[in-house]
Amino acid sequence: MEDVLRDKRNNEMISERRKQGPRHEQRLREAIESLEVLRRQMMRDLRRPLFVPIPxxxxxxxxxxxxxxxxxxxxxxxxxxxxxxxxxxxxxxxxxxxxxxxxxxxxxxxxxxxxxxxxxxxxxxxxxxxxxxxxxxxxxxxxxxxxxxxxxxxxxxxxxxxxxxxxxxxxxxxxxxxxxxxxxxxxxxxxxxxxxxxxxxxxxxxxxxxxxxxxxxxxxxxxxxxxxxxxxxxRSTEEDMLQGLRTAARIHAMIISGDVITECVEARVFYEPMQMLGGDYIKILPVDDDRTAMVLADVTGHGAPGALLVNRVDSFVENLMRQRLRPGVAAEALNRRAMEIFFGSGMLMTAFWAEYDCREGVLRWVNFGHPPALLVRTATGAIEELRAGFLPMGISEPEEPVEASVTVPESGDVILFYTDGLIETRTSEGVVGLPTLKEFLRKRWEDGRMDPGMIVADLKEYLERNRIGDAHDDVLFTVWKIGTKRRRRG
Known part of the structure; x- marks a missing residue:
């Protein structure tokens, strides 16, 4: 009986050891692998040069x-x-x-x-x-x-x-x-x-x-x-990035319209981005012999993100202008496009779409959340505000069809279109603000300096003289002088 019990215990021990065998082998392999990792690390350390070589x-x-x-x-x-x-x-x-x-x-x-x-x-x-x-x-x-x-x-x-x-x-x-x-x-x-x-x-x-x-x-x-x-x-990486930004800035500058002079309108433009790239945008295009269209826009944010979105807007704006659409229809289409472009970005765009028709002698305009343009009546010195009628673009579609407002400027009248960076410029007396800008234009009228080029130069000099610290936003403005109204044919 004792022999039977002894054999049984031996068989159980043998069975248990057989079960443990694979586990011991696994642990042994893990230990050997750990030692091999340490050996390789030591060899790498020994081969490592005393000094880091200079490229x-x-x-x-x-x-x-x-x-x-x-x-x-x-x-x-x-x-x-x-x-x-x-x-x-x-x-x-x-x-x-x-x-x-x-x-x-x-x-x-x-x-x-x-x-x-x-x-x-x-x-x-x-x-x-x-x-x-x-x-x-x-x-x-x-x-x-x-x-x-x-x-x-x-x-x-x-x-x-x-x-x-x-x-x-x-x-x-x-x-x-x-x-x-x-x-x-x-x-x-x-x-x-x-x-x-x-x-x-x-x-x-x-x-x-x-x-x-x-x-x-x-x-x-x-x-x-x-x-x-x-x-x-x-430094090398930073220089590469700066070079890329400079290239992007040159490309971005190509979509910003410069001065435009026609028989109907003389438009002078000033643009100063806060950084190399900016979110301000202007497109001025004579769509035919009688009409000159303009879009002045400001994408929220500064630098590269705003510039990238502006670039996406540019080709669409030019296409709308070349279709000779009326400002209300074109601005409504641009708003729908802005909703697609800005979706999910948390950004939006204020815009002022204007078109002057010198044959009819009218300025048709639509303002989507943009600062009011200022029309100076040169005959009297009175200043009119062309204020916003809609929310900024990229938020929602207007409940009713967009109808352009109509203003009738006289020959020689001056219009100042601008982005908010102009009136938010900080001076020793606070931000420039709309009242200061009106007073500036009134003083130019009193001094007889209503030439668009003079106004741009004077306003630029005013900013340089009174600005405190670095610019906090892009500055873009354009001064228009209305030409002589054309007579209708036949």
């Missing part, structure tokens, strides 16, 4: 930066040495006993030489030459200590640390510079003549200090290279 297209810029850094550090070093020299001379005058009776003349010579090195460094352009000058700023005090016969190792250790840390040496360069105070110390103490000079504690301190300086220079050089590469790549 070839950044090598020249990196060398120039190092030259500039050495030049600025030479100024720091010379100022520190001159300060120490001045303090020494003051001590020599006030307490001669503290200087040990050493003459002040060598200190003055050192100061003069350091100043000469500083002057020469400003004209040096190569890295090797600027490094030699930097080494000379350390060699001169070391030679001075040697001439004085100062035996205290602390002077030379401080000089070693000063020369090693002030400048962005390579590790090898920091070791070479460290040898200057070490040799000066050995010469003063005559330690080199002693067979056991290597066992002296001062030498061990010098060697340890040199190792520390070189090690820290390794870390500093590596960090400097990484920082330079990252900043250089960032």
């Amino acid at each position: 070839e297209h950044h090598a020249e810029g990196y060398l120039l930066q190092r030259v500039r850094t050495f030049r600025s550090r030479i100024m720091v070093a010379v100022n520190a040495i001159l300060t120490a020299a001045i303090l020494y001379l003051l001590i020599d005058v006030l307490a001669p006993g503290m200087t040990g009776g050493r003459a002040a003349f060598p200190v003055l010579v050192m100061a003069v030489l350091e100043i000469l090195l500083l002057v020469v460094s400003r004209s040096v352009r190569t890295l090797r030459a600027i490094q030699l000058l930097a080494g000379a700023t350390v060699a001169i005090p070391a030679f001075l200590f040697f001439q004085y016969g100062i035996p205290d190792a602390s002077f030379y250790i401080l000089l070693l640390l000063f020369g090693g840390f002030v400048y962005p040496w390579s590790p090898f360069g920091s070791v070479v510079v460290s040898l200057l105070p070490i040799f000066a110390f050995l010469s003063v103490r005559g330690i080199a003549e002693d067979d056991a000079w290597l066992t002296r504690p001062e030498i061990l301190i010098f060697l340890l200090t040199t190792v520390v300086v070189a090690s820290l220079q390794v870390a500093r050089e590596r960090g400097a290279r990484i920082e330079y590469i990252l900043s250089a790549e960032a």
